Amino acid sequence: MKNIFCVLLLSMVQPVLAQTKLEKAITNLENNYEQEKVYLLTDKSQYAAGDKIWFKSFVFDGYNRSALSTTLFVELYNADKKLIDWKTILLTNGEGSGDFQLKESLPEQMYFVRAYTPYMTNFSEDFQIVKAIPVYNPESTESLVIAKSPDWSAKAFPEGGTFIKGMPSKFAVRLSGNTSLPESWTGKVIDTQNPNAPVTTFKSFDRNVASFNITPASGKKYQVIIQDNTGKSKTIDLPPVSESGLNLAVSSSKEGIKYTLKGVNLKQQLQNYKIVGTINNHLAYKANINNLTNEATSLIPVKISNGANCVLQLAIFDEQDNLVAQRLCFIKPGQLKMEKAEIIGQNIKTTPRSFNSIDLSPESYFKNYTVLVSEDNGTQNPEEENLLSGLWLTGDFTSKIDSPAQYFSKNANIEALDALLISEKWQRFDWNSVLSGSVPTIKPNTQQYLSYKVKPIKNGSLLPNTTVSLVLKLGKNEPGINQFVTDQNGYVYLNNLNYDEPLEVSLFINSEKNKESNTDNLFVNIEPLVNPTSFKGNFPGTKYTLVKSGEKKTLPPSISRALTTQKNYKKTGTEDVEIEEVKLVGKKQDPKEELDKQLSTGMFSSMNSTIFDFVNEDQHIAGSVNILDWLQGRAAGLTFQRNSSGVTVPYIRGQQAKLYLDESPSDPSMIANLPVSNIAMVKILKGAGLIGDAVAIYTMKGNMKTKSNEKAAPKNNSSVIKGYDKPSEFPVEMLDNDDPAKKVENDTRETLYWNPNLFDSDYVPPRIKFFNNDSAKQYKVLIISFDEDDNLLYDQQIFK
Secondary structure, eight states: OOSOOEEOOSSOOOOOSSOOHHHHHHHHHHHHOOOEEEEEEESOSOEETTOEEEEEEEEEETTEEOSSOSEEEEEEEOTTOOEEEEEEEEOBTTEEEEEEEOOTTOOSEEEEEEEEOTGGGGSOGGGSEEEEEEEEOTTOSEEEEEOSSOOOEEEEEEGGGOOBTTOOEEEEEEEEOSSOOOSOEEEEEEETTBTTSOSEEEEOSSSSEEEEEEOOOTTOOEEEEEEETTSOEEEEEOOOOBSSEEEEEEEEOSSEEEEEEEEESOTTTTTTOEEEEEETTEEEEEEEOOSOOSEEEEEEEGGGGTTOOOEEEEEEEOTTOOEEEEEEEESSTTOOOOBOOOEEEEEOOOSTTOEEEEEEOTTSSOOEEEEEEEEOOSOOOOOSOOHHHHHHTGGGOOSOOSSGGGGGSTTOOHHHHHHHHHTOOOOSSOHHHHHTTOOOOOOOOOOSSEEEEEEEEETTEEOTTOEEEEEEEETTSOOEEEEEEOOTTSOEEEEEEOOSSOEEEEEEEOOSSOGGGTTTTEEEEEEESSOOOOOOSOOOOOSEEEEEOOSSOOOOHHHHHHHHHHHHHHHHHOOOOOOOOOOOOOOSSOHHHHHHHHHOOGGGOOSSEEEEESSSSOOOOTTOSOHHHHHTTSSTTEEEEEOTTSOEEEEETTEEOEEEETTEEOOHHHHHTSOGGGEEEEEEEEEETTTEEEEEEEEOOTTOOOSSOOSOOOOTTEEEEOOOOOOOOOOOSOOOOSSGGGOOSOOOOSEEEEEEEEEOOSSSOOEEEEEOOSSOSSEEEEEEEEOTTOOEEEEEEEEO
């Protein structure tokens, strides 16, 4: 929907030789204000500690899937803004998927998932998605409950932003609050000089908005008195009545957007006023008024958006190109342009653990589907948000909207959506700022995928203008040799790497004299160029609050079922471990203590320390990219945060900890590049003498080998860099076992099928296959897809 114009002139205009201030602003807008937004679909709305969160991300540039970004950062925070986990997601045609494994030890509270692309960091952080997710834990001493007495405030917004004597004006009344809003509310408008005779009354459309009409008189002061369903009441002032100005009235229909302008006491009436309609940052409509008139009416046809649904921003400028009125409106409300899935066959059963299938047409224009199947017990509340509300509403507005999905449901109230848009303002750009010539600072983005800066170091020094060889080994593939010449700073660049397996990088320097010594005193340091950013904002308020748990903690039924599902997976996934008879052999010294004595000096000895031994114990580190990531959650009081370069930094009891490599001060980037198979021991020191809070890492000496990998440890001329996070495979069914100890007595799965990438191939038509649990009698099936032209398929059905 880019660069679509419908220029309507209300009268003939003489051509101009130079751009006006407004025309320059429109060019500025087109060239510099392209922005992205993210919608994040999760398989459930609430989770138990120990669950896995499955998510699918959709990144849009306006109303089309974005081609600007190929990388998405998705981060999981607790309520204290501590980073719990993060994923680097590959985007293909604006889509990507992943999952978070929640630890069973997570305390019960609200958690928040943040998602953004590197390009989005050029603009306000407020437009990055932050999704609130309640996580329950039966072992927690606190419980999540819904706040019973919501605290709210209210504002009144005149249509177009003006309130002029004698002009019929439409107002939207908007409630807002940090928690939940009242179920319903009413209001009345009073003249403060005669408060006992209401000018008009109104009822709320929903929790968010209401509207009313009023024709103000000169010199009057008006107030709105609002009362919610609990009896709470508040009074707000309407803006002062103006003696002159521009009145704007707008209405939407299936034909388009009709607007009417009326001027009051204007010097040149409406002559030389301009009407500009924008969709995102693109000009969609422009009209000039050249006649001496106090009233103008026109219809903006739906063809300005190719008939697609979207938010249109109308802005009115006077003869000096000053902004005098603006209004948001929705094109074709109640006529949502989206396709339904072509289902050509289905095999639906409700018997426990039965096999079910739904066949999609292989002849469809849609070839790649996101599918979610869950049990529908008929008692679920209407969904609060969905892809439609994310695409058409919340992705572009930073204010909190209660249950935005309601505005795009089958029974959506068109008046409510219109009132909501009257109360909102387009904040992705400000017209006055654009008119002044202001341009956002866009950081150069030459990397399409993951990119890295490699620093070859020999004898502690960088090697500018030097020929070096990098041996690159991706996963289990054969290594490849690549020759580079470092730049004048001594750097080599690995750009646009698209992979989801660890990449091992080994450095060699050509040496004719002694080929055996060309790795002596070599070190390779690698820094990522596509980095996440720290979160500086505040989390959105939610309807939940934490209270102290009683003796008998009550959990939501869905959480109790989730905990049972976790136990079932443990049953079916745990293999028998035969314990052989162990012969105890007397030892003079504990092997861990022996290793500690061998590697550490007295300065690094402390009673208050935690030691991880990689020589004598299998620490299951082989699959980890670096030691700092592996340490997460393994030592009490030790947490991690990411710095501006995206490198993990350790904190002990909230304070940044010192880092040592073989008892020499080190930095996080060097530790992050250290091969995990080269580590012999890690010691966590808490307030230890002269050292203080520290993480000390010791490398292999002599003939040491890790218990988990008996192969020879690589030298410091090698490093492993992490690729995109590969999504886990969703378990299709709850497998039974003949062993009575592993038999699943009650299959309680809520999510029965999750597939973020169901393909239609030439050989396998798209088929949704899932197994019932033990109780489901009907299934909620969500299917999402986009065709090559970004037409949307969105289909949510109940199958019985």
